[in-house]
Amino acid sequence: MRHSYFGKVKLIYIDPPYNTQSDAFIYRDDFSAKQSEVLAQLGYAKENIDYIKNIYGARTHSGWLSFMYPRLLLAKDLLRDDGVIFISIDDNEQAQLKLLCDEVFGQENFVADVLWQKKYAAANDHKTIAPLHDHILVYRKTDEWIRNLSIRTEAQDKQYRLADENGVFRPDNYLCNKSAEERPSLYYSITQPNTGEEIWPKRTAVWRYSQETHKKNVAEGLVYWGKDGIGRVPAFKRYKSRLKNGGSLVPTTWWTFEECGHNDEAQKETADLLAQKIFSTPKPIRLLQKIIRLGACKDDITLDFFAGSGTTAEAVMRLNAEDGGTRQFILVQIPQPIDPKKQKEAHHFVTHTLGKKEATIFEITAERIRRAGAKIETELATKAQAAAQQPAQLEGFAPDPASPVAPVDTGFRVFELVDDPDALILQKPLQQATQADVLALQAAITSPQPTQLPRVLYNLLLSESLPLTTPLRTVIDQHLYLAGDVALIVKALPLVELTDTLRTLHGQGITVTYLTVYAPWIEDDNFMLGIKTMAETLGFSDDKLRLRG
């Protein structure tokens, strides 16, 4: 992924194991060896991890931080310069994570520590102060990231319940909390325009506006005297049309459950879609929708590498269904085994309902995305049907183009990380290779399996730094494929045929800039010898011909 998605991801959301006794953080006692391996694989220096070990003494914090560190370094590499990362965490690791993120992303890129109200009531048996919130740490990659304004919630819009010839408005207080002694100039009488009565504020709460501003308010028709106009308490008319930023709101660090949902809502969402108690700590879809709306645009990529029940994918698909966006998601989930005793429902769901031999969390992630996609499509079809049956509101008016009838892409591809059988043998140092390795390599080279073709093609995409969504076009079945402007040659073919085909593509206006040859499957030495000359003849410079594998 690092090659293909380096600097391409706009938003990363992660909800890592919180390192509390209750969560299923695996590899708890096995950090050191694993982390050094991960760092080495990613090409990061081993010294990087010493930073963490030096400053954190506590065994568990240090272990968890060592686990997070390489993942955050990689996350930073994947982010675009105008990208942003949101990380869910609770009080157990919030402080440690904040310092780690300062180190990885830079203090100057800290955006906010959002408080999400995950519960609506305290646990009765809590011994001290019951926490009702989670933290969401937000870091941008650079100051190029621009946040989107929040859209108004239904509750906020509901306040605008009155209307007159100038539009929709909400009545706002005309009084303030100062006394006549504190603000003598705001203690004056106002004439009720319809009854002629002189109205005085209370001595303990005077008018909010000076006499001059009040006169201006009257002239502009901004004073409200109740439905029938004869009330005794004036109010200020706050018109929706006068709201700054067209009514959009500057996001804040306080995210209530009314707006973003809570733990129980998230449980219910997975229960409705999959089965009861399927996943211990999913996040609500509304929370993810808020994050994605705030941090990314309609055609951006969102990555979640602790996917769990796959909430992020559902949020992305739902947002696309709502506004016709073409957002994409990348989810990563390890095949973490599900404990048949501790997670009975989840285990039963995977082995019985889904009929899988091995019960892993990955199966739940994939099934959630499938079912959520199907549900969203059904919902859209129902809406479209209802819209079609609705008589046109006004004659001559076209149907609203923003109406949610556009199809939404709910498709996704599943990739599994496996050791590449061809690469495995080739990567062995020569002095360690056994005769069996040589024979296996020979077998692999002389008998490429058609079933292995997808693996080879997708690995080639990755080695060419192309996204996994790049369309693959078959030019000559089992031999030549096109991905963007890269020709992928997976099996030898007569060089004359290859030359002619490349010329034909050129004639059709199809650009081929690179020729990539998958070496392990080329059994013909003459092809290897000849392709360089052929490429030169066709005008490909040396660096445009690549051998992979």
Ligand SMILES: C[S@@+](CC[C@H](N)C(=O)[O-])C[C@H]1O[C@@H](n2cnc3c(N)ncnc32)[C@H](O)[C@@H]1O
């Ligand atoms: C809190 S859950 C994520 C929940 C998710 N946000 C949702 O809404 O369903 C944390 C995830 O981290 C994964 N995880 C636990 N230990 C891990 C490890 N050592 N490496 C990678 N992932 C791990 C778990 O499988 C789980 O899916």
